[in-house]
Amino acid sequence: MNRKEIQEERMKNYFIDATKEIITGEGIKALSVRSIAEKAGYSFATLYNYFKDVKDLIFYCVQDFSQECRKYVVSRTENEERGIPKIKKIVKSYVEYMVQYPGIFDLFYVEKIATDGTSLSASDIIVKFIDELCEEELQYCIAQGTFRPGEAIEIMSNIRNSIIGILLLYMNRQHPKSYYDFVVSVNRQLDRILD
Amino acid sequence: MNRKEIQEERMKNYFIDATKEIITGEGIKALSVRSIAEKAGYSFATLYNYFKDVKDLIFYCVQDFSQECRKYVVSRTENEERGIPKIKKIVKSYVEYMVQYPGIFDLFYVEKIATDGTSLSASDIIVKFIDELCEEELQYCIAQGTFRPGEAIEIMSNIRNSIIGILLLYMNRQHPKSYYDFVVSVNRQLDRILD
DNA sequence: TTGAATAATTAACATTGTTCAGTATATTTG
DNA sequence: CAAATATACTGAACAATGTTAATTATTCAA
CATH class of the missing domain: 1.10.357 (Tetracycline Repressor; domain 2)
Structure with missing residues (x-):
């Protein structure tokens, strides 16, 4: 339970950090579900296991x-x-x-x-x-x-x-x-x- | 020459009017090359014979x-x-x-x-x-x-x-x-x- | 009427976000 | 430890986007 939460939090942060990097680096126009996932080192589909949709992720x-x-x-x-x-x-x-x-x-x-x-x-x-x-x-x-x-x-x-x-x-x-x-x-x- | 310009102007206006209708009606999120063309009564590709791209059209x-x-x-x-x-x-x-x-x-x-x-x-x-x-x-x-x-x-x-x-x-x-x-x-x- | 120019369309491509069925991995249980 | 179950992850696929190229239809002059 607690372990699970920690892991989930970590995973979320991988995607969040990747998103932040792209926004500050290449800008919002370079942002896509696929570019985020690539930077995070996961498939784009994995993202949807941790975020409702891309807007959910972005607003973290x-x-x-x-x-x-x-x-x-x-x-x-x-x-x-x-x-x-x-x-x-x-x-x-x-x-x-x-x-x-x-x-x-x-x-x-x-x-x-x-x-x-x-x-x-x-x-x-x-x-x-x-x-x-x-x-x-x-x-x-x-x-x-x-x-x-x-x-x-x-x-x-x-x-x-x-x-x-x-x-x-x-x-x-x-x-x-x-x-x-x-x-x-x-x-x-x-x-x-x-x- | 003159006839051509008149016709071209008319065609442009068909697309411009369609675009304006959609923007004022359904809003900008309903705007697409295909929705514009449909409302104008032409194929979406025809649009590109009169406008460089969709932004060109929109800013008319x-x-x-x-x-x-x-x-x-x-x-x-x-x-x-x-x-x-x-x-x-x-x-x-x-x-x-x-x-x-x-x-x-x-x-x-x-x-x-x-x-x-x-x-x-x-x-x-x-x-x-x-x-x-x-x-x-x-x-x-x-x-x-x-x-x-x-x-x-x-x-x-x-x-x-x-x-x-x-x-x-x-x-x-x-x-x-x-x-x-x-x-x-x-x-x-x-x-x-x-x- | 035929030939050339022009206009319009269909097909296709590359992206986008999102979903789903399946596979790999991890965990629990016997 | 092995088998069963649950979880995590992935690639294929879909619909919608803008845009381009090849193809078909139309117009107009000779």
Whole structure:
């Protein structure tokens, strides 16, 4: 029973790790049941013994990726001056991470996901992700009197929506054309919203 | 020569119209080379005599849809009080249209498009679309002294990014859960940005 | 009417996700 | 330890996708 669970967990992780490798490496367009299985060292049919379908598998990766992204953001921001500067830095780090791994951005926001039980929680994780990254610092701002509580919610909504929108246009529609212009644009938006 | 062009144009339109019908009707997931051809009354292979590939065909629809959306927005806003109220109403009408036809939203922002010559102009049309809808009214605001010119650009960027972001989360991630909450959220964002 | 050009279609291919029947492996039981 | 059973794994097969090539049907000029 316990042994079985350990083994099953291990097997799942083989497939999950393979999927993550492909997403971060070749990108989501290179992802297929067969490419995953090959990288994991099993037949594509074996995959279906551990996952309901490929979407089920893929959204195990969402949790892993959000953890990794969180770590990245924390490591990049822990020494930042608290308050608004830190919120800005958190968002910028988050954007950096997403630009670095477009496959993860696709997975989080672009890819269609089934609306059954499991994937609904995946949606929840995704939707609240940026908010959670900023949560602590936003509370700090409220405590400092920088924002009123109600105001903070609206500000966070504005940041979340704007950043997802600007990322979508950059990743999917090549706008702005250059990464430099994109970064400038992100900075301006953050300044406008937060200052 | 001239006759040929007319006929070719007609044939293209049969396929374009079929594609548009499917997108607005059954949605983008029902779209396939075969379903388009069937609705157009031809073989799927015939399609390739008139379009380079299916993406080429699909992005003929982008222009048509943006025109239709523009008409919708204009008809819904022509009697609105000028200035900020009209900008708000334009954006809300635009959002209404996109929610009504999720396939068009997908086409505009979500679907990956090839980055060759033709589709680059499609990207341009898409990216500037909301901005163009508001352009006239934004100029009016500047003329009235409501905004400074530089400020207007930033405001428009914020509106564009936020609206695309909030639409993406609603359409692809069911957030907020209900349409009512979604509308409330849109209104709040617009109030925050414009007031 | 016949010959050449053009248009349209059928057949086929390579991928995709998924299922199922069967085989190999592991575990339990006598 | 050997046999029976349960589990894990696999390849073949299916349906649907976009795309191409070869073939058939049609049109139009000489």
